[in-house]
Amino acid sequence: MRDTLRFLLGDERVEIASCDPTLTVLDWLRLDRRMTGSKEGCAEGDCGACTVVVGRLDRGLLRYEAINACIRFLPTLDGCHLLTVEHLKGDDGALHPVQQAMVDCHGSQCGFCTPGFVMSLFALWLNEDSPSVSRIEDALAGNLCRCTGYEPIIAAAQRMYRLGAADRFDRDAVAKRLSELSDAATLSLSGPSGRFLAPATVEGLAEFVITEPQATLVAGATDVGLWVTKGMRRLDPVIYLGRIEALRQIEDRDDDLQIGAMATQTDVRSALAALSPEINELMRRFGGEQVRNAGTIGGNIANGSPIGDLPPVLIALGATLVLRCGGENRIIPLETFFLDYRKQDRRPGEFVEAVIVPKLPADALFHVSKISKRFDEDISAVCGAFLLRIGEDGRVAEARLAYGGMAGIPKRAAVAETALIGRNWDEAAVTAAIAALPKDFTPLSDMRASAQYRLTVAGNLLRRFLIETTQPEVETRVAGLLAEVGHG
Numbered sequence: 092m093r094d095t096l097r098f099l100l101g102d103e104r105v106e107i108a109s110c111d112p113t114l115t116v117l118d119w120l121r122l123d124r125r126m127t128g129s130k131e132g133c134a135e136g137d138c139g140a141c142t143v144v145v146g147r148l149d150r151g152l153l154r155y156e157a158i159n160a161c162i163r164f165l166p167t168l169d170g171c172h173l174l175t176v177e178h179l180k181g182d183d184g185a186l187h188p189v190q191q192a193m194v195d196c197h198g199s200q201c202g203f204c205t206p207g208f209v210m211s212l213f214a215l216w217l218n219e220d221s222p223s224v225s226r227i228e229d230a231l232a233g234n235l236c237r238c239t240g241y242e243p244i245i246a247a248a249q250r251m252y253r254l255g256a257a258d259r260f261d262r263d264a265v266a267k268r269l270s271e272l273s274d275a276a277t278l279s280l281s282g283p284s285g286r287f288l289a290p291a292t293v294e295g296l297a298e299f300v301i302t303e304p305q306a307t308l309v310a311g312a313t314d315v316g317l318w319v320t321k322g323m324r325r326l327d328p329v330i331y332l333g334r335i336e337a338l339r340q341i342e343d344r345d346d347d348l349q350i351g352a353m354a355t356q357t358d359v360r361s362a363l364a365a366l367s368p369e370i371n372e373l374m375r376r377f378g379g380e381q382v383r384n385a386g387t388i389g390g391n392i393a394n395g396s397p398i399g400d401l402p403p404v405l406i407a408l409g410a411t412l413v414l415r416c417g418g419e420n421r422i423i424p425l426e427t428f429f430l431d432y433r434k435q436d437r438r439p440g441e442f443v444e445a446v447i448v449p450k451l452p453a454d455a456l457f458h459v460s461k462i463s464k465r466f467d468e469d470i471s472a473v474c475g476a477f478l479l480r481i482g483e484d485g486r487v488a489e490a491r492l493a494y495g496g497m498a499g500i501p502k503r504a505a506v507a508e509t510a511l512i513g514r515n516w517d518e519a520a521v522t523a524a525i526a527a528l529p530k531d532f533t534p535l536s537d538m539r540a541s542a543q544y545r546l547t548v549a550g551n552l553l554r555r556f557l558i559e560t561t562q563p564e565v566e567t568r569v570a571g572l573l574a575e576v577g578h579g
């Protein structure tokens with residue numbers, strides 16, 4: 092057991108013996124360290140003004156990612172390298188190429204958003220050599236600017252590579268220092284408002300989940316962070332899952348992928364993109380880059396949200412969930428995990444250990460669509476994921492139609508599926524399935540969409556699936572039009 096938090100802040104090794112479990116990285120930087128470069132805009136992961144870059148060892152290799160400091164708890168940085176906008180200037184005062192490019196391209200007006208943009212660009216600069224404009228836009232989708240406009244910032248993102256100065260951070264030295272900080276001991280930290288427990292093994296976690304029944308499990312904190320910053324909730328104790336490397340692994344097996352609960356949306360996106368380009372496209376629109384770098388597949392399922400993006404996809408694919416209690420595993424179809432609004436089949440002492448995702452059969456037709464008010468960084472009003480198999484007789488042999496946003500839980504449209512089975516995959520069958528949707532769902536009206544809109548969209552998505560699979564030339568034309576307006 093270790094009772095001191097240890098991480099690197101720039102070149103400095105930080106050790107903290109007393110820390111509240113939910114102190115945010117942003118509050119610590121600004122209030123304790125008086126490093127006020129990182130800004131607070133929204134305190135909910137939306138605006139990117141607080142973006143910092145965090146390095147961690149991933150299977151022995153140093154990996155840097157942009158994250159939102161406003162919803163990340165400081166103790167989760169144990170064993171990491173934290174870089175803020177204050178760290179970019181050289182010892183001689185020279186601006187980093189990212190900063191210089193922003194100056195050269197007039198990428199800042201009031202400047203409030205600028206440190207966040209600089210850090211998102213810095214993460215891009217560290218990880219990629221020649222990103223396309225579309226890739227730059229993705230990397231910046233989690234940053235909002237209300238006055239400069241995005242063109243100069245995108246120009247800066249292109250220019251920073253032309254300024255080409257060497258990175259002043261010695262990655263080998265940082266990796267060595269981080270490996271000296273990593274250990275297999277459980278981190279048990281206390282502060283005035285509670286305890287933070289971070290086991291380094293799955294066995295240690297399994298024990299804590301049983302012995303600390305009041306604890307809140309924290310993975311990427313992209314949901315839980317808001318309970319603290321917006322809901323003003325006090326969480327004590329917190330059990331953090333992020334030090335357990337085994338939970339981050341994604342195993343590519345013959346017929347399926349086994350994805351550890353702590354795999355981030357960034358890694359899940361890469362793994363699932365191999366199954367279907369449509370999932371890649373969906374995941375591109377999952378939060379912004381900072382959210383995808385922190386949020387996990389386990390959190391997206393365990394939060395039980397009816398509008399999470401992954402559950403409909405995983406249900407359509409026939410995924411199963413590995414729940415663990417002590418030394419025992421219980422494996423259930425994912426769709427049976429969701430019982431009622433925010434009520435899941437998770438028994439006392441259990442946690443989500445992994446998700447098993449079958450690969451798409453060669454003969455399967457698959458489609459997923461996310462409908463939201465904004466293209467980037469928005470939660471779904473409706474998400475539809477469909478898997479269909481056509482038998483040798485040309486008729487629908489299997490149909491899995493899963494929706495988010497249509498009920499209190501992510502759910503299959505069982506009546507609509509029955510309407511398709513045994514029929515030719517054509518307009519008449521889809522019309523029958525659409526007519527059945529009101530028997531499957533009585534959606535709510537809320538700020539995202541009205542009930543009528545949701546039902547109409549749910550049907551239209553099915554029709555789109557038909558067009559996509561039977562008239563690909565129409566879909567190609569639509570894709571071309573979308574690309575023209577920047578949504579390709």
Ligand SMILES: Cc1cc2nc3c(=O)[nH]c(=O)nc-3n(C[C@H](O)[C@H](O)[C@H](O)COP(=O)(O)OP(=O)(O)OC[C@H]3O[C@@H](n4cnc5c(N)ncnc54)[C@H](O)[C@@H]3O)c2cc1C
Pocket residue numbers: 135136137307308309310311312313314315316332352353376377378379382385386387388389390391392393394398399400401441442443444468469470471
């Ligand atoms: C700005 C922003 C944009 C977002 N955009 C999207 C979006 O486009 N689509 C979308 O679906 N979601 C979105 N989200 C929501 C959130 O990012 C996802 O739900 C994310 O996957 C949650 O994962 P996490 O690791 O951060 O979970 P956490 O916040 O750490 O935890 C969420 C819940 O799951 C529990 N939990 C976590 N891991 C486990 C486990 N292994 N076993 C048991 N319980 C566990 C926690 O106790 C908690 O109840 C967004 C959030 C923000 C802040």
Ligand code: FES
Pocket residue numbers: 130131132133134135136137138139140141142159160161162
């Ligand atoms: S302050 Fe807006 S994302 Fe953190």
Ligand code: FES
Pocket residue numbers: 198199200201202203204205235236237238239
């Ligand atoms: S420069 Fe003012 S918000 Fe971006």
